Amino acid sequence: MDLSFNTEQEQLRQDVRAFLAQECDRAVVRELEESELGYSPEMWKKMAGRGWLGLVFPEAHGGRGKGFMDLVVLMEEFGRCPCPCPYQTGVLQSGLALLELGSEAQKRDYLPRILGGDLRFSLCLTEPSASYDPWGVQVRGMTRGESWVLNGAKMFIQYAASADYYLVVARTRDNDDDPSDGLSLFLVDARSDGISRTPLVTIADDKQCEIIFDQVLVPRQNLVGPLHQAWPAVRKVMTLCTIAMCAEMAGGTQAALEYAVEYSKHRVQFGRPIGSFQAIQHYAANMLTDSDAARLSAYEAASLVDAGEPYEMVASQAKAVCSEAYQRVTATGHQILGGLGFYKELDMQLWYRRAKAMEQFFGDADYHRERVAQLMGL
Amino acid sequence: MDFRFNEEQVAFQQEIRAFFAEEMAPEKTEGRGERKEMYGYDLEFERALRRKTGDRGYLGVAWPEEYGGQAKGMFYQAILGYEAAYAAAPAVDIGVSIVAAPLMLFGTPEQKEFFLPKILKGEINFCLGYSEPGAGSDLASLETRAEIDGDDFVITGQKIFTTGAHKADYCWLAARTDPEAPKHKGISLMIVDMASPGITPRPLWTIAGWRHNEMFLDHVRVPKTNLIGELHRGWYQVATALDFERSGFASYGTAQRGLEKLVAYCKQHWRNGRPLSKDPLVRAKLAQVAIDISVGLRFTKLVAWMQAEGQVPSHEASVNKIWGSELLRRLSNEGMRVLGLYGGLDAESPHAPAGGWFPHEYLHSLAGTIGAGSNEIQRNVIAQRGLGMPR
Structure with missing residues (x-):
């Protein structure tokens, strides 16, 4: 250890x-x-x-x-x-x-x-189904002559408007028994004919788009990986990215905690810094507990990746923990900040909005509790 | 960074798990149950198990070699605590978990020579004489007096929540030796032979049905040679001892045991046409408990790792204490909800699922959030020591 x-x-x-x-x-x-x-x-x-x-x-x-x-x-x-x-x-x-x-x-x-920062990509997995599971993918990829043709809608794609290329997960074959069979990945030039983007305005200002693919032609050689069998690798990538996001959430949690504690040491009411009141101290103690839980869970998940050990279980534990910890810590942070924290001038809102957005990405705590239940063999 | 135990530690964990599984097997525990005793077994069983655990060298696995230990470090101590709790084996007495470390730090050579080998072998056990009716969270206000009379202290006063007083050989006692000094500076620590005249333990029955005690001391003579460390410096030594007390893995061993019982029940029992384990609400509860245990183990590993690295955990130990004790409350509460009407059936009742573990833990787990420094005190420690918030 x-x-x-x-x-x-x-x-x-x-x-x-x-x-x-x-x-x-x-x-x-x-x-x-x-x-x-x-x-x-x-x-x-x-x-x-x-x-x-x-x-x-x-x-x-x-x-x-x-x-x-x-x-x-x-x-x-x-x-x-x-x-x-x-x-x-x-x-x-x-x-x-x-x-x-x-x-x-x-x-x-x-x-x-x-x-090198010269090309910008966005991975396009999620759709109007708002699901990270295989059944949620309905964008269709079909062959036409020497090309692929993509049709359908992707949703919640971050920074899509400025991307040069999309990596699009699409359904190339139907299998009612196993929706993960028949998914393929395509490399698509973002300027291709038939692509239209609508910006989605989100509370985290993360520049999401809805992307419509309408008869978009994709060269044959732009299939990425095995036809119909992209899902295991996509799933793996999503899990790795979940771990990375957990670390990002843990960092935000820690910063929000520090911001609130610092404020409480200087804000004076009743002739004392409010940080000397037990009501505030116990909030802060709970925030630190949440923050450490988030941090250590993200660390353990990442350390398992580096050790070459299975990491799916701890990744889901970590996402469940971080999703709730980040949200709770920023919400309690706002409570400590009082009325002033409700306004944009103070910084807590920067983390509070992101906490909610990141809670949703890659599945929230409920989603990952169910993953944990499956991995427990329930 | 690496959270895994190394191969040798994993092997130790397997070995000790097998040891407790054998010692706590139904054929060995049958007829030895005593539900009024803390841990649920009769005194002879408890003593014999402790001695056997000591004979194997497990109790001193983390102790320095000069005291007869194996010097394997804090992870082994932690594994011991976890596995004993997982097996619900009454094998690790507070002599091991609380007394030994400060005794090594503050004891005289004679005290160490006399007590440590006996603790190591599981031959003696201790009760803890800290709390008093008027001194709980504010422990430094304790009033039990120890007056010097020749070569002895003469002790008079009352202790409370002295859990194992009726079956302990010795008491690790804090008493006031200087009533004139500020309250933190007039306390001394000493070891009291429980066979001394003038000690009267009286039962206090916990709501979980176990015997605890209050303890009356009436002119109890204790040789001055039993003073631990410096006269009047007891408070500071108590604080050190409490830091050791908060570092255990034990809550998570208990929780893991409870979770496994609940999972097994949910797989075997059907409600509304499907196993309970297929009910989404139940699955979420079980997963959350598993997640909470995993988080607790990370907290505990952090504390044990810091100790192994020679760092002194402060707020980390408090975080862990809060987490473990609140987890057992949540687990037993959620467990009883999942069991429904069966959840209320006591161990002695027909049809009690999981041997009545859940209602017992539901009652017993109240103690965890209060004892060993209430969780409110722990939160003060986290805020003030960990986050530097003003007093």
Whole structure:
């Protein structure tokens, strides 16, 4: 057992924290939220230059070849900031899907450019069904001559308007007994004819889109991975990204806790800092408990990935824990902030809105409790 | 970062699980049940099990070699606590879990030589003489007096919640030796032979049906050589001892046992045309308990790891204490809900599921959130020590 970060990881944390303090203070966060893109391409390029986009990708594909515990550090700092950027969908979901399923040529053509910050991808899994399970995928991929044709709608796709390419999970075959059979992954140029995007306005300002595919032609060679059998790899990528998101949530939880505690030490009522009242102290104690639960659960899940052990169970435990912890801590944080916390000037709202959004992504606590129940053999 | 036990630790866990499984097998426990005794077994059974556990060297698995231990570190102690609780085996006395560490820190060579080997072998056991009717969370206000008379202390006063007083060989006692000093600075720690004249334990019956005690001390003579550490410095030594007390895995062993009982019941029993384990509401409850146990184990591993690294856990131990004790309340409460009307059936009743474990734990688990520093005190510790909030 070793529950410490190594020196390289500690260094990474310092570097990322210093970088974000410089490049992405809370005023910048607010600006980016209001901007059309939702993130800063300049900042994105700088992060690429520091090797952070390629952190967990093999060096052969332009990555740094680091482990998931290193990624945890980066994601925690993103969560603390909180840094608005397309890391989840653009780098992790898309990059890992390409890494898992792509041909050597596809990896060679796209991964270095993704990790270098030159190409923007969005992975398109979710649909109007709002499901992360195979039955929810109804976008249809059919052959026509030498091409594939995609039809249907994707929903809740983050940062889709600014993406150059989509990785689209589509149904290429029906199997009523097993909806996970018959799913394939396609690489689609975002400027293709027949694609239309409608921005969805969300409380977390994460620039989601509805994307309609209407007779979209996709070259034959843009199938990524085995026909009909993409699901196991997509599922794996989603689980890995869930772990990364847990770390991001844990970072946000920790920052929200610190923000509320700091406020309570300076806000004076009845002639005393409100942080000296037990009512507030016990809130804070519960927040720290939640925060540590979130943090340690994310850590354990990531450490299992690095150890090459099964991680599905702990990933679902962690998502259930983090979903509730982040929401509860930010809500209690608002209670500690009192009336002033209800207004945009204070920072708690930045985490409170994201806590809810991240709770929904990859399945909420109810969804993951059911996953845990299945993995328990119930 | 790595949360896994190493191979040797896993092997130890398997070994000790097999040991307790054998010692707590139905053929060995049959006829030894005594439901009025804490842990549910008669005194001879308890003593024999403790001795056997000691003979195997398990009780001192984490102790330094100079005291006859195996010096294997805190993880082994934690595994011992977890497995004993998982098997509901009354094998780890507070002599091991609370007394030994401060005794090693503060005891004289003679005290260590006399007591430690006996604790190690499971030959003696202790009760804890801290709480008083007027000194609970505010322990430093205790009033039991220890006056010096020649080579002895003469002790008079009343202790309460002295759980095992009627079956303990010794009491690890805090008494006031300087009534003039500020309250934290006039307390001393000592070991009292429970066979001394003037000690009267009187039963207090817990709502779970177990015997606890209050203990009256009337001019009890204790040799001054039984003073632990410095005179009047007892409060600070108590604080150290409490930090050890809060570090256990035990709650999660108990919880895991309860969860497994509940899962087994839910797989075997049908309601509304399907096994309970297929009911979405039940599945969510069972999964949440499993998740809560997994979180608790992470908290405990953090505490044990910090100890193994030579760090002193403070708020981490408090977080863990709150989590474990509240988890047992939730588990027993949810368990009784799942069992429905059967949930209320006591161990002595016909048709009681899981041997009446759930209603017993539902009653007994009240103690966990109160004893060993109430959870409110723990939250104060977390806020003030962990987060630096003002007093």
